[in-house]
Amino acid sequence: MHCFRHRNLMTFADPLLPAEKRQLTRLAGDLVRWAGTDGRHFPWRLPAATTYEKIAVEVLLQRTTANAVGRFYAEFFARFPSWEALADARPEELETFLKPLGLWRRRAVSLLGLARYAAKTNGLFPTDPRLHRDIPAVGQYVSNAILSFQHQQRTPLLDVNMARVIERFLRPRRLADIRYDPWLQAASHWFVRRGDVQSANWAVLDFAAIICKARTPLCTSCPVNTRCAYFASL
């Protein structure tokens, strides 16, 4: 029994140090409080937004600024109010519709593939993320969004922004790819471990967009700079 437990721990060792866990928990609380006053507001975060909207908008958000999607949101979901409406769209019309947002060719393919899948399953996605592998336009990020928005699971919306915040605050990841770095995966999951998952996810995304920006982070006005490793190294 002891041998098995030991080997198990060695194989699946928790990559997070206890100190890192404490810092992430405290960071999450601070950022949620910060977002309560300084966070952004988008239509897909409102209670009125359907699960369809919350998931479909993730495709609109890919490699695109959230503000641009915010301007585009109302007309898009007025024209395509359901998976079925989106699945029945003519590809040419969808492409034309998406042009103001950019990446319209690729996005049209993604949205149509995703909508045709979802229309067949009545908008229900599998609970097991391994079954998301073959769904068009669903990578790790959208998979986590599905698990979070449809199945109420504690999954982080881990993208370049959440990664940047965590890495600056604690330490850089070791692997190049966000999806395969065990430490970053564990850290992002720990970040959303307590409290409201969506609030924590949105808080860190807003914080990354407004304060902890990629190029010129506003460290002097950062609410957590006294504990930030990046700020300490400046």
Next chain:
DNA sequence: AATTCGGGGCC
């Protein structure tokens, strides 16, 4: 695990 894809927005 690294490269490719790919277009508006912003500095």
Next chain:
DNA sequence: GGCCCAGAATT
């Protein structure tokens, strides 16, 4: 003009 953006698909 170069870099950034709520990544996915491909090799």
